[in-house]
Amino acid sequence: MAAVIKGKKLPTGIRKKNTNSFEIRVKHDGKTYYEYAPTLTEAKKKRVDLKYRLAHGTYIKPTSYTFDEWFNFWIENYKMNSVKIGTIQTYRNYYNSCVKERFGNVKLDKIKGADIQAFYNDLVKSNHKLATIKVIKAFMSNAFKQAVKDGIIVRNPFDATNLPRNTKPEKERKALTREQQSLFMEYAKDSYLYNLFAVMLRTGMRSGEIRGLRWSDIDRKENVIHITRTLKYINGQGFMDDTAKTKTSVRDVPLMADTMNYLENQKNYWSFKVEKIDRYLFCTVDGNPISVQMLQTEIDNVVGKIHEAGQDFPRITSHVFRHTFATRAIEAGMKPQVLKTILGHSSLAMTMDLYSHVLPDTKAEEMQKIASIF
Missing domain, CATH: 1.10.443.10 (Intergrase catalytic core)
Structure with a gap:
C-alpha cells in the first residue's frame, strides 16, 4: 500500500521517514539506492536527479567521501572554471593550513554543526583573525552546500552555526608619514x-x-x-x-x-x-x-x-x-x-x-x- 500524506498518496519511491525527512528510493542494476530530503518538493527533485546520475554514471555514494576527497572533487568539478585561479589557490592554502588536519579524514555525513562551532572557537583561541575565519567558512560552507545539492548529505552543517564575533579591534592601516x-x-x-x-x-x-x-x-x-x-x-x-x-x-x-x-x-x-x-x-x-x-x-x-x-x-x-x-x-x-x-x-x-x-x-x-x- 502506498504511503499517504495529507490524504494524498506519495509518489512512487518516496516515503516519509519522520517530521523533517523524506526517504527516496531508486532501483538500478539490481540495487536500491537511498537519499533523503527535508521536504516532499525537494524529495521529488532529488529522485529525478538520482535517477539521472545513476543512468549516466555520475552517482556518488553518500558515505564514500571524506571531506578531503569531497573538497578536492568540489574544487576540480565545481570551482576550477568558475572562479579566479588565485581564489582557488587561497582556498587550498587555507584548507591545507587550517582545515585538513581537523576534518580531512572525517566522512561528510559525520560532520555536524557542533563540530564546526567548536572549530570556530578553536580558531579564535589560536588567534586567527575574523577575516580568515570568514574565508574558511565561505568555502567550506559552499562545498557542503554543493554536497547537499548532489544528495550526498541531507543538510549543510554550517546552517546550524554562528560566526564568532570580532573580539579584537582591527589594527589601524599603516601608512608612511x-x-x-x-x-x-x-x-x-x-x-x-x-x-x-x-x-x-x-x-x-x-x-x-x-x-x-x-x-x-x-x-x-x-x-x-x-x-x-x-x-x-x-x-x-x-x-x-x-x-x-x-x-x-x-x-x-x-x-x-x-x-x-x-x-x-x-x-x-x-x-x-x-x-x-x-x-x-x-x-x-x-x-x-x-x-x-x-x-x-x-x-x-x-x-x-x-x-x-x-x-x-x-x-x-x-x-x-x-x-x-x-x-x-x-x-x-x-x-x-x-x-x-x-x-x-x-x-x-x-x-x-x-x-x-x-x-x-x-x-x-x-x-x-x-x-x-x-
Whole structure:
C-alpha cells in the first residue's frame, strides 16, 4: 500500500521517514539506492536527479567521501572554471593550513554543526583573525552546500552555526608619514626596485598588479595605466596572469608626468627592451617575474640600510605603499569617490572604512568652511 500524506498518496519511491525527512528510493542494476530530503518538493527533485546520475554514471555514494576527497572533487568539478585561479589557490592554502588536519579524514555525513562551532572557537583561541575565519567558512560552507545539492548529505552543517564575533579591534592601516616616505625613497635609490616603489606610491597599485604590469599597459595617448590583471604564483605551475581581484579592480589610473618618468626609466633599466618582448615591466635581470618574497626582501633590505644609518623605521610590507598613496590623496583633498575608483575598491564604504583614520586631521579644516554660515 502506498504511503499517504495529507490524504494524498506519495509518489512512487518516496516515503516519509519522520517530521523533517523524506526517504527516496531508486532501483538500478539490481540495487536500491537511498537519499533523503527535508521536504516532499525537494524529495521529488532529488529522485529525478538520482535517477539521472545513476543512468549516466555520475552517482556518488553518500558515505564514500571524506571531506578531503569531497573538497578536492568540489574544487576540480565545481570551482576550477568558475572562479579566479588565485581564489582557488587561497582556498587550498587555507584548507591545507587550517582545515585538513581537523576534518580531512572525517566522512561528510559525520560532520555536524557542533563540530564546526567548536572549530570556530578553536580558531579564535589560536588567534586567527575574523577575516580568515570568514574565508574558511565561505568555502567550506559552499562545498557542503554543493554536497547537499548532489544528495550526498541531507543538510549543510554550517546552517546550524554562528560566526564568532570580532573580539579584537582591527589594527589601524599603516601608512608612511611624509618624512618616512622621503627617507625610504632616499635609501632605496640603489635598489633595482626603486622605480617600482616610486610608481606604487604614486598610483596605489596592489603588489600583484604592478608586478604583472607590461609596457603595453602604459597608454601614452590616453595618459593612463590600464590595470587588467594580477600576477599570481601557483604551486606546481609557476607564475601566471590572473584576472583582476574584482570587477572594479579593472581600471585606468591617470598618469602623472613624474610617474611616466619612472616607468620610462624602468623600461630601459635592464639591457633588453621590455616593450618588444613579452616580459613584465618590473622583472629581474634575467627577465623573470618578481615574486612576493623578492619584493618583501628588497623592502627589508632598504629598511635595514636605514637602521644601519642609526635611524628608526618600522618594518613595512608592500601594501603600506598603497595605504600611503591613499593617505596622501585624502590629505590633499581628493574626493573619496574618486579615490575609490583609482584604488579599484568595490564600494565607497570600503574606502572610507580603510582610511577614516586620516579624516580626524582634516575635520577642523573642513568645519572652518562652514563657519561663515553662522
